[in-house]
Amino acid sequence: MSNENQAASAPLKAVVGIIVFLAVAIYLLAKLATSGFQIDAQVMTKEAVASRLKPAGSSVASDAPPGQRTGEQVYTAVCLSCHGTGLAGSPKFGDAGAWGARIAQGFDTLSKHALEGFKAMPAKGGSPDLSDDEVKRAVAYMGNAGGAKFTEPAVGGAAGGAAALPDPDTVGKKIYESICVACHASGAAGAPKFGDKAAWAPRLKDGVDAVFNNAKKGLNAMPPKGGYTGSDEEFHAAVIYLTNAAK
Ligand code: HEC
Ligand code: HEC
Incomplete structure:
Protein backbone atom coordinates (compact mmCIF):
# COMPACT_ATOMS: atom_id res chain seq x y z
CA MET A 1 0.00 0.00 0.00
CA SER A 2 2.67 2.43 1.02
CA ASN A 3 4.59 1.71 -2.17
CA GLU A 4 1.55 2.57 -4.26
CA ASN A 5 1.09 5.87 -2.43
CA GLN A 6 4.68 6.90 -2.97
CA ALA A 7 4.43 6.06 -6.67
CA ALA A 8 1.30 8.18 -7.04
CA SER A 9 2.60 11.18 -5.04
CA ALA A 10 5.90 11.57 -6.89
CA PRO A 11 4.44 13.13 -10.10
CA LEU A 12 1.98 15.10 -7.94
CA LYS A 13 4.85 16.60 -5.96
CA ALA A 14 6.61 17.47 -9.16
CA VAL A 15 3.53 19.29 -10.55
CA VAL A 16 2.96 21.20 -7.30
CA GLY A 17 6.64 22.11 -7.28
CA ILE A 18 6.45 23.51 -10.83
CA ILE A 19 3.27 25.47 -10.04
CA VAL A 20 4.82 27.03 -6.93
CA PHE A 21 7.99 27.84 -8.86
CA LEU A 22 6.01 29.50 -11.68
CA ALA A 23 3.86 31.44 -9.22
CA VAL A 24 6.90 32.81 -7.42
CA ALA A 25 8.62 33.62 -10.71
CA ILE A 26 5.55 35.43 -12.09
CA TYR A 27 5.14 37.32 -8.82
CA LEU A 28 8.78 38.44 -8.86
CA LEU A 29 8.66 39.42 -12.54
CA ALA A 30 5.49 41.41 -12.01
CA LYS A 31 6.96 43.18 -9.02
CA LEU A 32 10.12 44.02 -10.93
CA ALA A 33 8.16 45.31 -13.91
CA THR A 34 5.80 47.53 -11.93
CA SER A 35 8.51 48.98 -9.73
CA GLY A 36 10.53 49.63 -12.89
CA PHE A 37 7.64 51.58 -14.42
CA GLN A 38 7.17 53.53 -11.22
CA ILE A 39 10.77 54.72 -11.29
CA ASP A 40 10.50 55.67 -14.96
CA ALA A 41 7.34 57.66 -14.36
CA GLN A 42 8.99 59.57 -11.55
CA VAL A 43 12.15 60.29 -13.49
CA MET A 44 10.38 61.46 -16.64
CA THR A 45 7.67 63.81 -15.38
CA LYS A 46 8.04 67.29 -16.89
CA GLU A 47 8.38 68.83 -13.44
CA ALA A 48 11.15 66.47 -12.44
CA VAL A 49 13.07 67.08 -15.66
CA ALA A 50 12.56 70.84 -15.44
CA SER A 51 13.74 70.97 -11.86
CA ARG A 52 16.88 69.09 -12.81
CA LEU A 53 17.53 71.40 -15.78
CA LYS A 54 16.99 74.56 -13.77
CA PRO A 55 20.25 76.34 -12.96
CA ALA A 56 20.93 76.83 -9.28
CA GLY A 57 20.07 80.26 -7.95
CA SER A 58 17.84 81.38 -10.83
CA SER A 59 15.73 84.41 -9.90
CA VAL A 60 12.34 85.69 -10.95
CA ALA A 159 2.96 85.74 -21.05
CA GLY A 160 6.31 86.92 -22.38
CA GLY A 161 7.39 83.54 -23.73
CA ALA A 162 10.45 83.25 -25.98
CA ALA A 163 8.12 82.64 -28.93
CA ALA A 164 6.70 86.12 -28.37
CA LEU A 165 9.80 87.79 -29.86
CA PRO A 166 8.93 89.48 -33.16
CA ASP A 167 9.32 87.15 -36.13
CA PRO A 168 12.02 88.23 -38.62
CA ASP A 169 10.12 86.93 -41.65
CA THR A 170 6.95 88.88 -40.91
CA VAL A 171 7.65 91.78 -38.52
CA GLY A 172 11.29 92.14 -39.62
CA LYS A 173 10.41 92.03 -43.31
CA LYS A 174 7.74 94.69 -42.88
CA ILE A 175 10.17 97.05 -41.13
CA TYR A 176 12.81 96.39 -43.76
CA GLU A 177 10.38 97.16 -46.56
CA SER A 178 9.15 100.37 -45.00
CA ILE A 179 12.45 101.82 -43.70
CA CYS A 180 15.72 99.98 -44.30
CA VAL A 181 14.97 99.50 -48.00
CA ALA A 182 15.64 103.21 -48.58
CA CYS A 183 19.38 102.62 -48.22
CA HIS A 184 19.97 98.87 -48.13
CA ALA A 185 18.20 98.02 -51.40
CA SER A 186 20.46 100.25 -53.54
CA GLY A 187 23.51 100.46 -51.27
CA ALA A 188 22.98 104.21 -50.87
CA ALA A 189 25.59 106.05 -48.76
CA GLY A 190 27.73 102.90 -48.64
CA ALA A 191 25.10 100.70 -47.02
CA PRO A 192 25.73 96.96 -47.45
CA LYS A 193 23.20 95.86 -50.06
CA PHE A 194 20.35 93.45 -49.34
CA GLY A 195 21.39 89.90 -50.30
CA ASP A 196 24.97 90.93 -51.18
CA LYS A 197 27.01 88.17 -49.51
CA ALA A 198 30.38 89.78 -50.25
CA ALA A 199 29.32 93.06 -48.67
CA TRP A 200 27.93 91.38 -45.55
CA ALA A 201 30.46 88.61 -44.89
CA PRO A 202 33.20 90.81 -43.34
CA ARG A 203 30.60 92.62 -41.22
CA LEU A 204 29.11 89.37 -39.95
CA LYS A 205 32.41 87.76 -38.96
CA ASP A 206 31.78 88.72 -35.30
CA GLY A 207 28.20 87.50 -35.42
CA VAL A 208 24.77 89.04 -35.82
CA ASP A 209 24.79 90.46 -32.29
CA ALA A 210 27.77 92.66 -33.13
CA VAL A 211 26.15 94.22 -36.23
CA PHE A 212 22.88 94.55 -34.33
CA ASN A 213 24.61 96.57 -31.61
CA ASN A 214 26.41 98.77 -34.18
CA ALA A 215 23.22 99.36 -36.11
CA LYS A 216 21.30 100.11 -32.93
CA LYS A 217 23.77 102.84 -31.94
CA GLY A 218 24.26 104.06 -35.49
CA LEU A 219 27.37 103.70 -37.63
CA ASN A 220 28.60 106.54 -39.88
CA ALA A 221 25.81 107.14 -42.42
CA MET A 222 23.65 104.44 -40.78
CA PRO A 223 21.39 106.35 -38.37
CA PRO A 224 20.63 104.78 -34.95
CA LYS A 225 18.18 101.89 -35.57
CA GLY A 226 18.12 103.06 -39.21
CA GLY A 227 15.68 105.72 -38.07
CA TYR A 228 13.23 103.10 -36.83
CA THR A 229 11.33 104.36 -33.77
CA GLY A 230 9.81 101.08 -32.55
CA SER A 231 11.22 98.67 -29.97
CA ASP A 232 14.70 97.17 -29.95
CA GLU A 233 13.15 93.72 -30.32
CA GLU A 234 11.39 94.73 -33.54
CA PHE A 235 14.51 96.39 -34.88
CA HIS A 236 16.39 93.18 -34.03
CA ALA A 237 13.90 91.24 -36.15
CA ALA A 238 14.66 93.59 -39.08
CA VAL A 239 18.41 93.03 -38.65
CA ILE A 240 17.89 89.26 -38.66
CA TYR A 241 15.76 89.51 -41.80
CA LEU A 242 18.37 91.70 -43.51
CA THR A 243 21.36 89.57 -42.53
CA ASN A 244 19.64 86.22 -43.24
CA ALA A 245 19.25 87.34 -46.84
CA ALA A 246 23.03 87.56 -47.15
CA LYS A 247 23.88 84.13 -45.74
C1 HEC B 1 19.79 106.36 -44.32
C2 HEC B 1 20.28 105.13 -44.85
C3 HEC B 1 20.07 103.87 -44.03
C4 HEC B 1 18.88 103.36 -43.51
C5 HEC B 1 17.49 103.94 -43.64
C6 HEC B 1 19.22 102.12 -42.86
N1 HEC B 1 20.56 101.88 -42.96
FE1 HEC B 1 21.57 100.32 -42.15
N2 HEC B 1 23.32 101.06 -42.88
C7 HEC B 1 23.45 102.21 -43.63
C8 HEC B 1 24.85 102.42 -43.95
C9 HEC B 1 25.42 103.56 -44.75
C10 HEC B 1 25.57 101.35 -43.37
C11 HEC B 1 27.06 101.12 -43.39
C12 HEC B 1 27.70 101.94 -42.29
C13 HEC B 1 29.21 101.84 -42.32
O1 HEC B 1 29.72 100.72 -42.15
O2 HEC B 1 29.85 102.86 -42.48
C14 HEC B 1 24.57 100.51 -42.71
C15 HEC B 1 24.87 99.35 -42.00
C16 HEC B 1 23.93 98.54 -41.39
C17 HEC B 1 24.24 97.33 -40.69
C18 HEC B 1 25.62 96.73 -40.50
C19 HEC B 1 26.28 97.27 -39.26
C20 HEC B 1 27.68 96.76 -39.13
O3 HEC B 1 28.13 96.56 -37.99
O4 HEC B 1 28.37 96.58 -40.14
C21 HEC B 1 23.06 96.79 -40.27
C22 HEC B 1 22.86 95.52 -39.48
C23 HEC B 1 22.03 97.68 -40.69
N3 HEC B 1 22.59 98.74 -41.36
C24 HEC B 1 20.69 97.47 -40.45
C25 HEC B 1 19.68 98.33 -40.83
C26 HEC B 1 18.28 98.11 -40.57
C27 HEC B 1 17.72 96.88 -39.90
C28 HEC B 1 17.62 99.19 -41.06
C29 HEC B 1 16.14 99.45 -41.03
C30 HEC B 1 15.47 99.41 -39.73
C31 HEC B 1 18.59 100.09 -41.63
N4 HEC B 1 19.82 99.53 -41.47
C32 HEC B 1 18.29 101.30 -42.23
C33 HEC B 1 22.44 103.05 -44.01
C34 HEC B 1 21.10 102.92 -43.66
C1 HEC C 1 23.88 103.55 -9.25
C2 HEC C 1 22.64 104.08 -8.72
C3 HEC C 1 21.40 104.06 -9.60
C4 HEC C 1 20.82 102.98 -10.25
C5 HEC C 1 21.28 101.54 -10.24
C6 HEC C 1 19.66 103.51 -10.91
N1 HEC C 1 19.53 104.84 -10.69
FE1 HEC C 1 18.07 106.07 -11.40
N2 HEC C 1 18.89 107.66 -10.45
C7 HEC C 1 20.04 107.62 -9.67
C8 HEC C 1 20.33 108.94 -9.15
C9 HEC C 1 21.48 109.31 -8.26
C10 HEC C 1 19.31 109.78 -9.65
C11 HEC C 1 19.15 111.27 -9.41
C12 HEC C 1 19.91 112.07 -10.46
C13 HEC C 1 19.80 113.56 -10.17
O1 HEC C 1 18.74 114.11 -10.43
O2 HEC C 1 20.78 114.10 -9.65
C14 HEC C 1 18.43 108.94 -10.44
C15 HEC C 1 17.31 109.41 -11.12
C16 HEC C 1 16.47 108.63 -11.89
C17 HEC C 1 15.31 109.12 -12.58
C18 HEC C 1 14.80 110.54 -12.60
C19 HEC C 1 15.45 111.31 -13.72
C20 HEC C 1 14.98 112.76 -13.75
O3 HEC C 1 14.87 113.29 -14.87
O4 HEC C 1 14.69 113.31 -12.71
C21 HEC C 1 14.75 108.05 -13.23
C22 HEC C 1 13.50 108.07 -14.08
C23 HEC C 1 15.57 106.92 -12.93
N3 HEC C 1 16.60 107.29 -12.13
C24 HEC C 1 15.31 105.64 -13.40
C25 HEC C 1 16.10 104.54 -13.12
C26 HEC C 1 15.81 103.22 -13.62
C27 HEC C 1 14.65 102.86 -14.53
C28 HEC C 1 16.77 102.40 -13.13
C29 HEC C 1 16.93 100.91 -13.36
C30 HEC C 1 16.92 100.46 -14.71
C31 HEC C 1 17.67 103.21 -12.33
N4 HEC C 1 17.21 104.49 -12.34
C32 HEC C 1 18.79 102.72 -11.67
C33 HEC C 1 20.81 106.50 -9.39
C34 HEC C 1 20.58 105.22 -9.88
Whole structure:
Protein backbone atom coordinates (compact mmCIF):
# COMPACT_ATOMS: atom_id res chain seq x y z
CA MET A 1 0.00 0.00 0.00
CA SER A 2 2.67 2.43 1.02
CA ASN A 3 4.59 1.71 -2.17
CA GLU A 4 1.55 2.57 -4.26
CA ASN A 5 1.09 5.87 -2.43
CA GLN A 6 4.68 6.90 -2.97
CA ALA A 7 4.43 6.06 -6.67
CA ALA A 8 1.30 8.18 -7.04
CA SER A 9 2.60 11.18 -5.04
CA ALA A 10 5.90 11.57 -6.89
CA PRO A 11 4.44 13.13 -10.10
CA LEU A 12 1.98 15.10 -7.94
CA LYS A 13 4.85 16.60 -5.96
CA ALA A 14 6.61 17.47 -9.16
CA VAL A 15 3.53 19.29 -10.55
CA VAL A 16 2.96 21.20 -7.30
CA GLY A 17 6.64 22.11 -7.28
CA ILE A 18 6.45 23.51 -10.83
CA ILE A 19 3.27 25.47 -10.04
CA VAL A 20 4.82 27.03 -6.93
CA PHE A 21 7.99 27.84 -8.86
CA LEU A 22 6.01 29.50 -11.68
CA ALA A 23 3.86 31.44 -9.22
CA VAL A 24 6.90 32.81 -7.42
CA ALA A 25 8.62 33.62 -10.71
CA ILE A 26 5.55 35.43 -12.09
CA TYR A 27 5.14 37.32 -8.82
CA LEU A 28 8.78 38.44 -8.86
CA LEU A 29 8.66 39.42 -12.54
CA ALA A 30 5.49 41.41 -12.01
CA LYS A 31 6.96 43.18 -9.02
CA LEU A 32 10.12 44.02 -10.93
CA ALA A 33 8.16 45.31 -13.91
CA THR A 34 5.80 47.53 -11.93
CA SER A 35 8.51 48.98 -9.73
CA GLY A 36 10.53 49.63 -12.89
CA PHE A 37 7.64 51.58 -14.42
CA GLN A 38 7.17 53.53 -11.22
CA ILE A 39 10.77 54.72 -11.29
CA ASP A 40 10.50 55.67 -14.96
CA ALA A 41 7.34 57.66 -14.36
CA GLN A 42 8.99 59.57 -11.55
CA VAL A 43 12.15 60.29 -13.49
CA MET A 44 10.38 61.46 -16.64
CA THR A 45 7.67 63.81 -15.38
CA LYS A 46 8.04 67.29 -16.89
CA GLU A 47 8.38 68.83 -13.44
CA ALA A 48 11.15 66.47 -12.44
CA VAL A 49 13.07 67.08 -15.66
CA ALA A 50 12.56 70.84 -15.44
CA SER A 51 13.74 70.97 -11.86
CA ARG A 52 16.88 69.09 -12.81
CA LEU A 53 17.53 71.40 -15.78
CA LYS A 54 16.99 74.56 -13.77
CA PRO A 55 20.25 76.34 -12.96
CA ALA A 56 20.93 76.83 -9.28
CA GLY A 57 20.07 80.26 -7.95
CA SER A 58 17.84 81.38 -10.83
CA SER A 59 15.73 84.41 -9.90
CA VAL A 60 12.34 85.69 -10.95
CA ALA A 61 13.96 88.35 -13.11
CA SER A 62 16.10 85.91 -15.08
CA ASP A 63 13.13 83.63 -15.79
CA ALA A 64 11.92 86.12 -18.39
CA PRO A 65 13.78 86.11 -21.70
CA PRO A 66 15.93 89.19 -22.45
CA GLY A 67 13.85 92.17 -23.52
CA GLN A 68 10.70 90.67 -21.99
CA ARG A 69 11.10 91.64 -18.33
CA THR A 70 8.39 93.71 -16.69
CA GLY A 71 9.00 97.04 -15.01
CA GLU A 72 8.81 95.40 -11.62
CA GLN A 73 11.33 92.70 -12.59
CA VAL A 74 13.77 95.28 -13.99
CA TYR A 75 13.30 97.51 -10.97
CA THR A 76 14.00 94.62 -8.57
CA ALA A 77 17.00 93.36 -10.50
CA VAL A 78 18.69 96.68 -11.32
CA CYS A 79 17.15 99.95 -10.10
CA LEU A 80 16.36 98.87 -6.53
CA SER A 81 20.03 98.89 -5.55
CA CYS A 82 19.94 102.72 -5.59
CA HIS A 83 16.29 103.74 -5.74
CA GLY A 84 15.26 101.33 -2.99
CA THR A 85 17.03 103.43 -0.37
CA GLY A 86 17.61 106.74 -2.18
CA LEU A 87 21.33 106.03 -2.58
CA ALA A 88 23.50 108.82 -4.04
CA GLY A 89 20.59 111.26 -4.00
CA SER A 90 18.33 109.13 -6.20
CA PRO A 91 14.57 109.66 -5.78
CA LYS A 92 13.46 106.91 -3.42
CA PHE A 93 10.91 104.30 -4.53
CA GLY A 94 7.39 105.24 -3.40
CA ASP A 95 8.42 108.68 -2.13
CA ALA A 96 5.87 110.99 -3.79
CA GLY A 97 7.67 114.08 -2.50
CA ALA A 98 10.93 113.09 -4.18
CA TRP A 99 9.21 112.06 -7.44
CA GLY A 100 6.62 114.84 -7.85
CA ALA A 101 8.79 117.42 -9.63
CA ARG A 102 10.52 114.72 -11.67
CA ILE A 103 7.22 113.19 -12.82
CA ALA A 104 6.12 116.66 -13.91
CA GLN A 105 8.82 116.51 -16.62
CA GLY A 106 6.76 113.80 -18.31
CA PHE A 107 7.37 110.16 -19.16
CA ASP A 108 9.48 110.85 -22.26
CA THR A 109 11.98 113.07 -20.45
CA LEU A 110 12.25 110.67 -17.52
CA SER A 111 12.77 107.78 -19.93
CA LYS A 112 15.42 109.71 -21.85
CA HIS A 113 17.26 110.45 -18.60
CA ALA A 114 17.03 106.81 -17.50
CA LEU A 115 18.22 105.58 -20.91
CA GLU A 116 21.05 108.04 -21.43
CA GLY A 117 22.00 108.76 -17.83
CA PHE A 118 21.43 111.93 -15.81
CA LYS A 119 23.93 113.37 -13.30
CA ALA A 120 24.69 110.52 -10.83
CA MET A 121 22.09 108.28 -12.54
CA PRO A 122 24.02 105.92 -14.89
CA ALA A 123 22.64 105.16 -18.38
CA LYS A 124 20.14 102.27 -18.11
CA GLY A 125 20.96 102.15 -14.40
CA GLY A 126 24.36 100.71 -15.35
CA SER A 127 22.91 97.64 -17.13
CA PRO A 128 23.47 98.14 -20.88
CA ASP A 129 21.96 94.70 -21.57
CA LEU A 130 18.48 96.03 -20.75
CA SER A 131 16.39 96.85 -23.80
CA ASP A 132 15.06 100.40 -24.12
CA ASP A 133 11.53 99.15 -23.45
CA GLU A 134 12.63 97.34 -20.32
CA VAL A 135 14.11 100.57 -18.95
CA LYS A 136 10.93 102.45 -19.87
CA ARG A 137 8.81 99.82 -18.11
CA ALA A 138 10.93 100.30 -14.98
CA VAL A 139 10.53 104.10 -15.29
CA ALA A 140 6.75 103.67 -15.48
CA TYR A 141 6.75 101.23 -12.57
CA MET A 142 8.84 103.55 -10.36
CA GLY A 143 7.02 106.68 -11.48
CA ASN A 144 3.65 105.11 -10.73
CA ALA A 145 4.83 104.12 -7.25
CA GLY A 146 5.70 107.80 -6.78
CA GLY A 147 2.26 109.01 -7.83
CA ALA A 148 2.35 109.09 -11.65
CA LYS A 149 -0.15 107.44 -13.98
CA PHE A 150 2.23 106.17 -16.67
CA THR A 151 1.43 103.22 -18.93
CA GLU A 152 4.14 100.56 -18.92
CA PRO A 153 5.19 99.67 -22.49
CA ALA A 154 3.71 96.24 -23.15
CA VAL A 155 5.78 93.09 -22.86
CA GLY A 156 5.65 91.50 -26.33
CA GLY A 157 3.07 88.76 -26.77
CA ALA A 158 1.26 86.48 -24.38
CA ALA A 159 2.96 85.74 -21.05
CA GLY A 160 6.31 86.92 -22.38
CA GLY A 161 7.39 83.54 -23.73
CA ALA A 162 10.45 83.25 -25.98
CA ALA A 163 8.12 82.64 -28.93
CA ALA A 164 6.70 86.12 -28.37
CA LEU A 165 9.80 87.79 -29.86
CA PRO A 166 8.93 89.48 -33.16
CA ASP A 167 9.32 87.15 -36.13
CA PRO A 168 12.02 88.23 -38.62
CA ASP A 169 10.12 86.93 -41.65
CA THR A 170 6.95 88.88 -40.91
CA VAL A 171 7.65 91.78 -38.52
CA GLY A 172 11.29 92.14 -39.62
CA LYS A 173 10.41 92.03 -43.31
CA LYS A 174 7.74 94.69 -42.88
CA ILE A 175 10.17 97.05 -41.13
CA TYR A 176 12.81 96.39 -43.76
CA GLU A 177 10.38 97.16 -46.56
CA SER A 178 9.15 100.37 -45.00
CA ILE A 179 12.45 101.82 -43.70
CA CYS A 180 15.72 99.98 -44.30
CA VAL A 181 14.97 99.50 -48.00
CA ALA A 182 15.64 103.21 -48.58
CA CYS A 183 19.38 102.62 -48.22
CA HIS A 184 19.97 98.87 -48.13
CA ALA A 185 18.20 98.02 -51.40
CA SER A 186 20.46 100.25 -53.54
CA GLY A 187 23.51 100.46 -51.27
CA ALA A 188 22.98 104.21 -50.87
CA ALA A 189 25.59 106.05 -48.76
CA GLY A 190 27.73 102.90 -48.64
CA ALA A 191 25.10 100.70 -47.02
CA PRO A 192 25.73 96.96 -47.45
CA LYS A 193 23.20 95.86 -50.06
CA PHE A 194 20.35 93.45 -49.34
CA GLY A 195 21.39 89.90 -50.30
CA ASP A 196 24.97 90.93 -51.18
CA LYS A 197 27.01 88.17 -49.51
CA ALA A 198 30.38 89.78 -50.25
CA ALA A 199 29.32 93.06 -48.67
CA TRP A 200 27.93 91.38 -45.55
CA ALA A 201 30.46 88.61 -44.89
CA PRO A 202 33.20 90.81 -43.34
CA ARG A 203 30.60 92.62 -41.22
CA LEU A 204 29.11 89.37 -39.95
CA LYS A 205 32.41 87.76 -38.96
CA ASP A 206 31.78 88.72 -35.30
CA GLY A 207 28.20 87.50 -35.42
CA VAL A 208 24.77 89.04 -35.82
CA ASP A 209 24.79 90.46 -32.29
CA ALA A 210 27.77 92.66 -33.13
CA VAL A 211 26.15 94.22 -36.23
CA PHE A 212 22.88 94.55 -34.33
CA ASN A 213 24.61 96.57 -31.61
CA ASN A 214 26.41 98.77 -34.18
CA ALA A 215 23.22 99.36 -36.11
CA LYS A 216 21.30 100.11 -32.93
CA LYS A 217 23.77 102.84 -31.94
CA GLY A 218 24.26 104.06 -35.49
CA LEU A 219 27.37 103.70 -37.63
CA ASN A 220 28.60 106.54 -39.88
CA ALA A 221 25.81 107.14 -42.42
CA MET A 222 23.65 104.44 -40.78
CA PRO A 223 21.39 106.35 -38.37
CA PRO A 224 20.63 104.78 -34.95
CA LYS A 225 18.18 101.89 -35.57
CA GLY A 226 18.12 103.06 -39.21
CA GLY A 227 15.68 105.72 -38.07
CA TYR A 228 13.23 103.10 -36.83
CA THR A 229 11.33 104.36 -33.77
CA GLY A 230 9.81 101.08 -32.55
CA SER A 231 11.22 98.67 -29.97
CA ASP A 232 14.70 97.17 -29.95
CA GLU A 233 13.15 93.72 -30.32
CA GLU A 234 11.39 94.73 -33.54
CA PHE A 235 14.51 96.39 -34.88
CA HIS A 236 16.39 93.18 -34.03
CA ALA A 237 13.90 91.24 -36.15
CA ALA A 238 14.66 93.59 -39.08
CA VAL A 239 18.41 93.03 -38.65
CA ILE A 240 17.89 89.26 -38.66
CA TYR A 241 15.76 89.51 -41.80
CA LEU A 242 18.37 91.70 -43.51
CA THR A 243 21.36 89.57 -42.53
CA ASN A 244 19.64 86.22 -43.24
CA ALA A 245 19.25 87.34 -46.84
CA ALA A 246 23.03 87.56 -47.15
CA LYS A 247 23.88 84.13 -45.74
C1 HEC B 1 23.88 103.55 -9.25
C2 HEC B 1 22.64 104.08 -8.72
C3 HEC B 1 21.40 104.06 -9.60
C4 HEC B 1 20.82 102.98 -10.25
C5 HEC B 1 21.28 101.54 -10.24
C6 HEC B 1 19.66 103.51 -10.91
N1 HEC B 1 19.53 104.84 -10.69
FE1 HEC B 1 18.07 106.07 -11.40
N2 HEC B 1 18.89 107.66 -10.45
C7 HEC B 1 20.04 107.62 -9.67
C8 HEC B 1 20.33 108.94 -9.15
C9 HEC B 1 21.48 109.31 -8.26
C10 HEC B 1 19.31 109.78 -9.65
C11 HEC B 1 19.15 111.27 -9.41
C12 HEC B 1 19.91 112.07 -10.46
C13 HEC B 1 19.80 113.56 -10.17
O1 HEC B 1 18.74 114.11 -10.43
O2 HEC B 1 20.78 114.10 -9.65
C14 HEC B 1 18.43 108.94 -10.44
C15 HEC B 1 17.31 109.41 -11.12
C16 HEC B 1 16.47 108.63 -11.89
C17 HEC B 1 15.31 109.12 -12.58
C18 HEC B 1 14.80 110.54 -12.60
C19 HEC B 1 15.45 111.31 -13.72
C20 HEC B 1 14.98 112.76 -13.75
O3 HEC B 1 14.87 113.29 -14.87
O4 HEC B 1 14.69 113.31 -12.71
C21 HEC B 1 14.75 108.05 -13.23
C22 HEC B 1 13.50 108.07 -14.08
C23 HEC B 1 15.57 106.92 -12.93
N3 HEC B 1 16.60 107.29 -12.13
C24 HEC B 1 15.31 105.64 -13.40
C25 HEC B 1 16.10 104.54 -13.12
C26 HEC B 1 15.81 103.22 -13.62
C27 HEC B 1 14.65 102.86 -14.53
C28 HEC B 1 16.77 102.40 -13.13
C29 HEC B 1 16.93 100.91 -13.36
C30 HEC B 1 16.92 100.46 -14.71
C31 HEC B 1 17.67 103.21 -12.33
N4 HEC B 1 17.21 104.49 -12.34
C32 HEC B 1 18.79 102.72 -11.67
C33 HEC B 1 20.81 106.50 -9.39
C34 HEC B 1 20.58 105.22 -9.88
C1 HEC C 1 19.79 106.36 -44.32
C2 HEC C 1 20.28 105.13 -44.85
C3 HEC C 1 20.07 103.87 -44.03
C4 HEC C 1 18.88 103.36 -43.51
C5 HEC C 1 17.49 103.94 -43.64
C6 HEC C 1 19.22 102.12 -42.86
N1 HEC C 1 20.56 101.88 -42.96
FE1 HEC C 1 21.57 100.32 -42.15
N2 HEC C 1 23.32 101.06 -42.88
C7 HEC C 1 23.45 102.21 -43.63
C8 HEC C 1 24.85 102.42 -43.95
C9 HEC C 1 25.42 103.56 -44.75
C10 HEC C 1 25.57 101.35 -43.37
C11 HEC C 1 27.06 101.12 -43.39
C12 HEC C 1 27.70 101.94 -42.29
C13 HEC C 1 29.21 101.84 -42.32
O1 HEC C 1 29.72 100.72 -42.15
O2 HEC C 1 29.85 102.86 -42.48
C14 HEC C 1 24.57 100.51 -42.71
C15 HEC C 1 24.87 99.35 -42.00
C16 HEC C 1 23.93 98.54 -41.39
C17 HEC C 1 24.24 97.33 -40.69
C18 HEC C 1 25.62 96.73 -40.50
C19 HEC C 1 26.28 97.27 -39.26
C20 HEC C 1 27.68 96.76 -39.13
O3 HEC C 1 28.13 96.56 -37.99
O4 HEC C 1 28.37 96.58 -40.14
C21 HEC C 1 23.06 96.79 -40.27
C22 HEC C 1 22.86 95.52 -39.48
C23 HEC C 1 22.03 97.68 -40.69
N3 HEC C 1 22.59 98.74 -41.36
C24 HEC C 1 20.69 97.47 -40.45
C25 HEC C 1 19.68 98.33 -40.83
C26 HEC C 1 18.28 98.11 -40.57
C27 HEC C 1 17.72 96.88 -39.90
C28 HEC C 1 17.62 99.19 -41.06
C29 HEC C 1 16.14 99.45 -41.03
C30 HEC C 1 15.47 99.41 -39.73
C31 HEC C 1 18.59 100.09 -41.63
N4 HEC C 1 19.82 99.53 -41.47
C32 HEC C 1 18.29 101.30 -42.23
C33 HEC C 1 22.44 103.05 -44.01
C34 HEC C 1 21.10 102.92 -43.66
